[in-house]
Amino acid sequence: MQAVIDYILQNGFVLFLTTIYTAFCLYIGWYFKKKAQSGVGEYYVAKREIPGWVVSLAFFSTFASTNTYIGQAGMSFKYGLSWAWVGLFWAIFCVIAWLVLGPHMRNQTARLNSFTIPDYFHFRYKSNLARSIRILSAATILFATLWYMTGIAKGCAHVLTSVLDVPYAWGAFLIIFVTCAYTIWGGMYSVLWTDAIQGIMMFAVAILMLLLPFIFVGGIGPMMERLSDSVHVDAKGAPLGNGLLTFGSLVSFLYILGIGLAVGMKQISEPRCLIRFYSIKDTKSMRFAMIWTPVFLGISLVCVMGLGALVHGMATPEEAAYLVKNTDEVIGFMLAKFDSPIISGICVAGLFAAGMSSLASVILIVGTAFVQDIWHLWKPLPAKTMINRTKWTMFVYCLIVFVFTLYPPAGIVELTAFSGAVFSASFFPAIFGGLYLRWGTDMGALVSMITGIVVNIVWRFGFRLQYESLKDVHEVFPSFVIAFVVYLVVSKLTHHRKPDEEHLNMVFGS
Template sequence: MAYFQEHYVTLLLTIFYVLGCLYIGWYFKKKANQGVEGYYVAKREIPGWVISLAFFSTSASTNTYIGQAGKSFEYGLSWAWMGFIWTFFCIISWQLLGPRMRFQTARLKSFTIPDYFHLRYKSTLAKSIRVLSALIILFATLWYMVGIAKGCAHVLTSVLDIPYEYGAFAIIAITCAYTIWGGMYSVLWTDAIQGIIMFGVAILMLAIPFFYAGGVDNLMESISQTNHLTKKGIPMKSGLVTFGELVSFLYILGIGLAVGMKQISEPKNLIRFYSVNNAKSMRFAMIWTPVFLGISLVCVMGLGALVHGMASAEEAAYLIKDTDEVVGFMLDKFDNKLVSGICVAGLFAAGMSSLASVIIIIGTAFVKDIWHVVKPMKETKIIPRTKWFMGFYCVLVYLLTLFPMAGIVELTAFAGAVFAASFFPAIFGGLYLKWGTDLGAMTSMIMGMVVNVVWRFAFRFNIEGWEDIHEIIPAFAISMLTYIVVSLLSKKRKPDGEHLKVVFGSSL
């Protein structure tokens, strides 16, 4: 009873939000199960404002609202530059990829990113490319989902005193349930609602340190000459407000590219383009998605630096060792039940929007792009088997979340680096380069994956001075170069003219 009296506002708001998500999943259950196109891409009939909010909410996940926001506790306001990099890539994604991807995938009757590669490159290697890209999805999303679940579990521990393992189970189980029920319909509509909540919560969270400190002047004076220590035990002094003093720009650029480039290469983002209902909706989303994302990022990317104004020297010494707990600490320290309830619902929304998008992607990748390719099945079996695999994968993610491999930012940045280096050359080439070949796509995927893994685990943390050179930089450069060179050397393998007319339209 004492626990409920202390947390009842936060619990009621969170429960209300969770029940809303579950209702949406149940509401779309019948419609989603009418066929593979409905379950996988919502029959390409979703309004632009829903797609815009859904893209924003799945891009700005727990990684942003907890991991990235907390990281600035260690690196200062310099970390806010991450937001500009991220917004830039959001604009690129919608301007460069969105319209063409919607056009081509509709003409090719593509339902997933791997089957786009199959249908676009159309050759003896096309099936192999499809299976390879699906395997890359299964590998990279595992890291990503663990990072998201880890962040949400930390918040529940800090704000509601829920044990970490129970919080992780709750976030994964609830998201898995409504995603399995309603497929892409429930994913997009819940994402849109989550996007509205997240936009408001970003602004609210930014205001908390200023209210706590008694205004802008008080807070900025407090953090501009703080006696708090860095991880190395050195006083921060003016480091929180001085660009590049606590972190190198090279590291900001590397993480920024890894996370930002997910928007131009990650399946959970690109699949949004499949479901837009018409060109007018696409134009709306092209304008407003970067606005929603940009404003939110400005609010949260430097939040951790401001939390120094709420923390004692002892509290800061603890938080600097695990910046994933900074946002939870801020809410607990502010100690306002209504604010905490709203923010926890928003943080749940941030995590669930990304988890739902990834859960359906891994289900479609395994069943339709691996199992169905290796051993074709009746269409009536595709959706049930997709649901079963989604459930199995969520169990695996939960087990790994109990023993996470790294912090939220590093986990999600590594996943983003794998997607960017492995997929972007083949996607960009497929959309724009008529001379792009299957061999170019396949070799660039392999090189992107290999360089990412080798650079991270063999070089980056084992050679002095290389830690700040994120794997995305060499991996993307080598992968893109590989696609261009191999495609030019294998021009005879490009699809025939008739197929290219289908892909690009009647005029070549």
């Protein structure tokens, strides 16, 4: 009994905040339960009636995950303040996503009555071959999402273990099935509204976390003094000197460019981000989201992408020598070193928000991909049955993710990064061509999709891992360029396969 009292006294504030936050997410799911059940359009895309500020925050919280707040923030401990270049590329792709894809995607998907990315391919290119594209893209989603979800669940479970001493298996169970519960209840309504609340928390926590190292060392001046002549060592054991503040001394720009593009391009190609455009309400909402989403993401990235480098100001040389080899532990170390239960509680709630917002989005994407794009194609289903089977699919998929989280396969980080590059190369050409090129064809889309997957595999395993000089050249470069060119060339060669003019006039609203 005394042990329980001691535990509650020690972790009371973190427990209180985490419980309130979890209960609030579940309440939102329950609140939208009835509304979401009323039809497939309601459950899958929230009837395209969501205000701009909600969609904007949801896009930000869906794209940024625990990987951003723990993994990428920690990377700058090893690579210095110039790691923020990665954030700059992400911000650029956020702007491109909203400017180039946002309004067009919202209008076309509404005209086509499209609810998912795979069914957009089918309806836009309108043929039996386009049906194959729908199934191939749905299968890609089902395969790639498994690694992504496992990676996030692992990260959140480790946070629970290190902060609250919750056993790893229980932490993984809680994070996966709490998110699964509110997603199943409220469909896209609960995903978007909880994402928006989580986005507000993440934005506030990013600013708070940036302040901690400066407060710890006594201001900007003392911090810059410590960083400009550091006695800490880099990953190879050499003294850092002023490497943390010097561009290109700790990491090559090519490597920064690779991570910046491979992750940043997810915003223009991954279904969890693109589906946000489907749900937005009207012109005013779209304009708000186009302006403010880069603000939420950009400011957060300014705060977190160089945060790890600032933690050098808080660490002893011995601690730094350990952290430079374990960058995932840098943010946890920072919170422990700052030693304020209230600050830790707020930051842990923010880290949960980052993980759960990304998990909820992909759980729904998986359910819709399997039921709407595979099962419903094979055997058409009535609306009520579709919603029920989507729920069961999400639950079963979460069970599989839970097992993978308990027994994670080797190389899960690599698999997740590889999946991101596959989405960029395989999905973007067919989406961009569908939105802008009347002469784009189903054959162009299918061949470019397969090309994207093949070039990714060949470049990664045939070139990048074989030749030292190519190790910093991420597979996203060749696969994206080649897949895009293939889309254009094959569409031109098969121009007779484009849909009829009446269909194209409807799609393009002309």
